[in-house]
Amino acid sequence: MTVVYTKEDLKAELLKLNKNIGFVPTMGYLHNGHKSLIEKSKSENEYTVVSIFVNPAQFLPNEDLDKYPRNKEGDIKFCEDLGVDILFMPKDVYFDYEPKVIAPKELASILEGATRPGHFDGVLTVLNKFFNLVKPKNAYFGKKDTQQLMVINNMIKSFFMNINIVPCEIIREEDGLALSSRNSYLDEEQRVMALKIFRSLTKAKNMIENGELDSNLIQKEMRGILEPLKIDYIEFVDKEFNKIDKIKLGESIILIAVYVGPTRLIDNIWI
Amino acid sequence: MTVVYTKEDLKAELLKLNKNIGFVPTMGYLHNGHKSLIEKSKSENEYTVVSIFVNPAQFLPNEDLDKYPRNKEGDIKFCEDLGVDILFMPKDVYFDYEPKVIAPKELASILEGATRPGHFDGVLTVLNKFFNLVKPKNAYFGKKDTQQLMVINNMIKSFFMNINIVPCEIIREEDGLALSSRNSYLDEEQRVMALKIFRSLTKAKNMIENGELDSNLIQKEMRGILEPLKIDYIEFVDKEFNKIDKIKLGESIILIAVYVGPTRLIDNIWI
Numbered sequence: 001m002t003v004v005y006t007k008e009d010l011k012a013e014l015l016k017l018n019k020n021i022g023f024v025p026t027m028g029y030l031h032n033g034h035k036s037l038i039e040k041s042k043s044e045n046e047y048t049v050v051s052i053f054v055n056p057a058q059f060l061p062n063e064d065l066d067k068y069p070r071n072k073e074g075d076i077k078f079c080e081d082l083g084v085d086i087l088f089m090p091k092d093v094y095f096d097y098e099p100k101v102i103a104p105k106e107l108a109s110i111l112e113g114a115t116r117p118g119h120f121d122g123v124l125t126v127l128n129k130f131f132n133l134v135k136p137k138n139a140y141f142g143k144k145d146t147q148q149l150m151v152i153n154n155m156i157k158s159f160f161m162n163i164n165i166v167p168c169e170i171i172r173e174e175d176g177l178a179l180s181s182r183n184s185y186l187d188e189e190q191r192v193m194a195l196k197i198f199r200s201l202t203k204a205k206n207m208i209e210n211g212e213l214d215s216n217l218i219q220k221e222m223r224g225i226l227e228p229l230k231i232d233y234i235e236f237v238d239k240e241f242n243k244i245d246k247i248k249l250g251e252s253i254i255l256i257a258v259y260v261g262p263t264r265l266i267d268n269i270w271i
Numbered sequence: 272m273t274v275v276y277t278k279e280d281l282k283a284e285l286l287k288l289n290k291n292i293g294f295v296p297t298m299g300y301l302h303n304g305h306k307s308l309i310e311k312s313k314s315e316n317e318y319t320v321v322s323i324f325v326n327p328a329q330f331l332p333n334e335d336l337d338k339y340p341r342n343k344e345g346d347i348k349f350c351e352d353l354g355v356d357i358l359f360m361p362k363d364v365y366f367d368y369e370p371k372v373i374a375p376k377e378l379a380s381i382l383e384g385a386t387r388p389g390h391f392d393g394v395l396t397v398l399n400k401f402f403n404l405v406k407p408k409n410a411y412f413g414k415k416d417t418q419q420l421m422v423i424n425n426m427i428k429s430f431f432m433n434i435n436i437v438p439c440e441i442i443r444e445e446d447g448l449a450l451s452s453r454n455s456y457l458d459e460e461q462r463v464m465a466l467k468i469f470r471s472l473t474k475a476k477n478m479i480e481n482g483e484l485d486s487n488l489i490q491k492e493m494r495g496i497l498e499p500l501k502i503d504y505i506e507f508v509d510k511e512f513n514k515i516d517k518i519k520l521g522e523s524i525i526l527i528a529v530y531v532g533p534t535r536l537i538d539n540i541w542i
Contacts, residue, residue, distance in 0.1 A: 097375035098396055098429030104368035124370055133431040158369030160404040 001080045003087045004053050010088050010133060017085075017089075023136030025127060027071040028052035030078045031170040033179035037140040038082045038128040040168055041126060049134050050079050051088040058122030069184045093129055099108055101125045103151050107241060112147050112256060112266070115232055120151045127152060131163055138164045142171070146268050170267070172198065178267045184234035185263040193229060194260045200225040201269045204254050208271055213247040221257070232264065247271055272310055272351045275356045281404060282358050288356070291317040294407035296398060298386040299323035300340040301349045304442040304450035308411040309353045320405050321350050329393030340455045372396045374422050378512060382526060383418050383537070386503055390424045396537040398423060403436055409435045413442070415449050416540050417524060421512055428476045441538070443469065449538045458536040464500060472540045473506075474524050479542055480535055484518040493527070503528035503535065518542055 004010045014021070022041030026034055030052075041048040052075055059065035072089070079087045103113070103120035113120055131139070141149050149167050156163055171179045176198030177191075187192055200222040207218050215236035224236055235255045236244050244252060252271040257264060275281045287294075297305055300416055312319040322476075323346055330336035343360070350358045363395055367432055374384070374391035402410070412416060412420050421440050442450045446460075447469030456466055460537030471493040478489050486507035506526045509513050524540040528535060 095425075095429050097377040097425070099375060100373045102279050102371045102373050106368040129429070129431050132433075152369070154366075155370050158366050158400070162403075193516060270430050 001084050001087060003076060003089065005089055005091060010086065010090075013086050014049075014134065017047050019137060021134060021136045021138075022048045023130070023134045023139045024048065024050045025130055025139065025141075026052055027054045027068065027181065028075050029181040029184070030075050030105070031171075031179045031181065032038055032148050033142055033144065035078075036083060036171050038084060038167050039081070040166065041138065041140050042083060044166070047085045048083075049086045049088060049136065051083045051090075051130055053088075053093065053126065053130075055122060057094070057125050058268060059120065063116070063183075064182075068182050073099055075161060088134075093126065099174060101128050101155070106217075107147070107154055108271055110147075110241065111233055111235055112120050115257065115264075117191055120148070123148060124151065124155050128155065128159070131161060134197075138166050138271050140166045140168055142169075143167050143270065144170045144180065144267065146215065146255060146270075148239065176202070178265075180265065182263055182265065186260060190261045190263065194265060196226050196229060197256060197258060197265060197267045201254060201256065201267060205269060205271065208247055208249070215245050216222045218247070218254075226258060230259040232259065272355050272358060274347060274360060276360055276362060281357070281361075284357050285320075285405065288318050290408060292405060292407045292409075294401070294402055294405045294410045295319065296323045296410065296412075297321060298325045298339065299321055299346050300342050300455070301346050301454040302442075302450045302452065304413055304415065306349075306353060306359060307442050308439050309350070309355060311361050311437065311532050312409065312411050313354060313407040315437070316385065316407075316409055316465045316508055318356045319354075320357045320359060320407065321355045322361075322401055322405075323398065324359075324361055324364065324401075327391060328365070329390050331387055331389065333505060334387070335453075335456075342530050356360070359405075364397065366527045372399050372426070375425065378422050378425055381418075381512065382504055382506055383528070386528065386535075391419070394419060395422065395426050399426065399430070402432060409437050409438055413440075414438050414541065415441045415451065415525065416539065417541075418512065447473070449536075451536065453534055455534065459530060461532045461534065465536060468527060468529060468536060468538045469502060470526060472527065472538060476540060476542065479518055479520070481516045486516050489518070489525075497529060501528065 002013055004013055022045030024041050036049060037048060054067055055070050100121060101124040104198045108120040153165050156165055169204050177194055203221055203225055204218045212218060213268055219234050237253050238244050238251050249271060253268055255268045257266045275284055293316030294330060295308045295312050307320060309319060325339050343468055347358060371392060372395040379391040410509050419476050424436050426437055446466055448465055474492055474496055475489045483489060490505050509515050509522050510526050524539055526539045528537045
């Protein structure tokens with residue numbers, strides 16, 4: 001595995017490869033969720049490039065940019081062990097002044113974007129850079145950030161980019177907690193409380209399997225399970241992120257964002 | 272020459288080519304200024320792609336989008352005669368909702384951007400699409416839109432695009448008027464008045480050649496020549512578009528925007 005720290009070095013390395021690059025952009029502190037993305041990329045592409053960059057542009061001023069967990073040496077070993085071809089760890093990718101990519105409000109001002117205005121602009125601004133640099137055939141993202149997937153797909157289409165975005169299943173702990181680098185913020189008690197998230201989603205799934213399709217009734221049950229956690233949102237949407245009152249099997253997503261102590265966690269389930 | 276009207280057809284045609292594509296994006300109503308860009312592209316690349324698209328996103332609501340001159344059949348013949356390989360004339364390139372590229376205010380809120388807020392956002396948004404689609408090695412732009420050149424170069428650098436932007440000299444009528452599709456708006460009397468623009472720039476050049484480097488003194492003379500035209504701006508900048516009080520030979524640009532009747536014309540000279 002080659003580790004590179006500048007875009008010039010990355011370009012030089014990429015020149016040695018041919019096409020069929022799979023790309024896994026990450027913010028590091030790699031866990032088994034990332035592992036599943038990397039393994040999928042390895043299985044579908046000749047080369048796999050992983051980037052690790054804690055992107056300041058996608059954090060709001062009051063968010064956890066500074067304390068976001070980092071594990072440089074561990075991440076390098078993690079990628080090495082998985083057979084990653086190129087690991088790109090740039091120090092910075094921004095200039096004094098430069099154009100911004102602004103996500104469309106129709107997708108980016110709701111849900112995550114309502115609580116984190118500007119977040120998706122930062123995501124798209126950095127991914128646009130990385131996509132242009134790496135020129136992947138396929139790029140891998142977890143379904144945990146489902147809204148991010150929609151916003152990225154919209155950019156790919158609108159910018160006429162020739163990249164296939166591959167959504168990957170959420171990886172969970174044995175007890176159901178969706179893997180997230182932010183889980184490291186949780187203390188023992190909060191870790192137990194966080195299980196309510198998956199439990200509420202499982203309850204929703206069970207209700208739907210038993211024929212209940214009314215989102216308001218399902219949401220009421222979920223809110224009961226989640227108590228006393230502070231709920232940011234529970235939302236039922238179709239695949240285009242339009243809100244729905246009635247579940248349609250195979251076309252619906254239930255999204256959830258809650259605070260466990262000061263830590264904000266998200267999760268979702270595709271129905 | 273192949274004429275294509277959709278991005279799908281363009282992609283199919285591009286697949287038949289190899290690398291070394293020269294690209295000349297235009298808004299049509301082609302004149303000898305465009306001719307010089309196309310000829311330069313032809314001389315420097317294996318293939319030349321020209322696009323014609325009157326881009327709504329770079330016009331302000333009160334501007335001349337609807338009456339902007341169009342000449343579809345003439346433009347096709349013009350490109351055919353010059354040996355253009357592919358002429359791309361899309362009907363539309365926008366979606367219901369999509370990300371926007373926002374030019375940095377440091378470059379885009381001054382001069383043209385002050386009078387035409389949002390103009391450069393529209394320019395970058397469409398060029399980003401076209402660059403991704405055509406994947407040119409070289410792209411050709413006239414120096415008449417000098418600020419546009421700076422804004423585009425900033426995007427190329429910031430977006431990690433692998434495209435060489437080639438600035439091309441301003442082409443003028445025999446009497447000095449810089450070629451522009453908007454010259455077609457001028458009546459006979461206005462056409463005569465418009466000559467004051469180049470005359471004022473020539474005066475500035477002569478003063479500088481005679482040792483006068485004070486931009487305020489030069490500007491005063493220029494304003495005298497331009498009377499009674501309504502001046503939008505006369506500005507002296509360095510190559511990074513910082514304002515300067517004192518001309519530095521080889522590093523300065525004098526920019527001018529004036530109204531001739533209702534028609535706004537721009538011109539500039541690199542010193």
